[in-house]
Amino acid sequence: MGQASSLIRTTNLQRTYQMGKNTVQALAGVDLEIERGTFVALVGPSGSGKSTLLNVIGGLDRPSSGEVWVDDLELGHAPDKKLVSFRRDRVGFIFQSFNLLPTNQAWENVALPLMLAGRGRSERRKRAEHLLDQVGLGDRADHRPAELSGGQQQRVAIARALANDPVLILADEPTGNLDSRTGRDVLLLMQRLVREQQVTLLMVTHDMNAASYADRIVHMRDGIIEQIEIVERTAEAVA
Numbered sequence: 363m364g365q366a367s368s369l370i371r372t373t374n375l376q377r378t379y380q381m382g383k384n385t386v387q388a389l390a391g392v393d394l395e396i397e398r399g400t401f402v403a404l405v406g407p408s409g410s411g412k413s414t415l416l417n418v419i420g421g422l423d424r425p426s427s428g429e430v431w432v433d434d435l436e437l438g439h440a441p442d443k444k445l446v447s448f449r450r451d452r453v454g455f456i457f458q459s460f461n462l463l464p465t466n467q468a469w470e471n472v473a474l475p476l477m478l479a480g481r482g483r484s485e486r487r488k489r490a491e492h493l494l495d496q497v498g499l500g501d502r503a504d505h506r507p508a509e510l511s512g513g514q515q516q517r518v519a520i521a522r523a524l525a526n527d528p529v530l531i532l533a534d535e536p537t538g539n540l541d542s543r544t545g546r547d548v549l550l551l552m553q554r555l556v557r558e559q560q561v562t563l564l565m566v567t568h569d570m571n572a573a574s575y576a577d578r579i580v581h582m583r584d585g586i587i588e589q590i591e592i593v594e595r596t597a598e599a600v601a
């Protein structure tokens with residue numbers, strides 16, 4: 363595949379942390395290429411560098427050396443202002459603990475990125491309702507997070523992550539706080555959104571069953587990529 367089709371490209375990506383006299387090498391030379399419109403799971407033992415890689419790709423942390431390209435932007439050397447607008451305009455984030463604002467209604471939570479982008483209230487409400495519809499919560503727009511189940515809250519968070527029409531969604535253990543059935547529904551929803559909207563989704567997980575919903579499973583160990591598994595799916599499983 364040529365460069366145009368890959369959304370993410372890292373070359374010899376390194377991230378070291380200085381802990382007193384010790385240097386921790388969280389990323390020890392990661393070469394990764396991810397095509398647009400793919401669902402990628404990042405797995406590996408605790409401390410293998412998964413969150414660090416997610417943070418660097420999301421523009422939340424900078425590499426110590428090497429390059430990280432997302433779309434047409436090299437994040438390692440981009441000015442801070444560019445990183446801020448990159449995160450706001452091009453990336454959606456999904457967290458293990460949902461991170462919804464408790465006093466805001468579902469639609470207001472979904473519309474938050476639109477508010478930060480300066481959109482008017484009626485446009486925000488309309489788009490938020492459309493997104494809630496897409497995640498199966500069209501009838502819950504006025505509910506507050508405490509009035510929703512865990513799975514519903516995570517679906518609100520997914521709708522929020524989609525609000526600015528991002529090229530990339532980063533999810534850190536998105537099913538970690540859900541029971542297995544609810545987690546499965548959330549994974550199927552993410553799978554469908556990737557397929558329908560050609561968004562690229564990068565998900566960190568400890569759970570190999572959750573990882574099996576992805577198109578690619580990237581295995582990390584000691585700060586490097588050990589293996590990339592291509593998940594074969596039968597036609598029925600996709601339908």
Ligand SMILES: Nc1ncnc2c1ncn2[C@@H]1O[C@H](COP(=O)(O)OP(=O)(O)OP(=O)(O)O)[C@@H](O)[C@H]1O
Pocket residue numbers: 379380381386387388406407408409410411412413414415
């Ligand atoms: N801010 C930091 N300061 C110092 N060391 C750090 C920092 N962040 C991460 N590390 C170290 O970098 C290594 C990789 O951490 P990282 O959080 O990326 O691993 P992980 O694979 O996401 O682990 P887990 O599955 O437990 O969340 C670990 O050894 C960790 O202790």
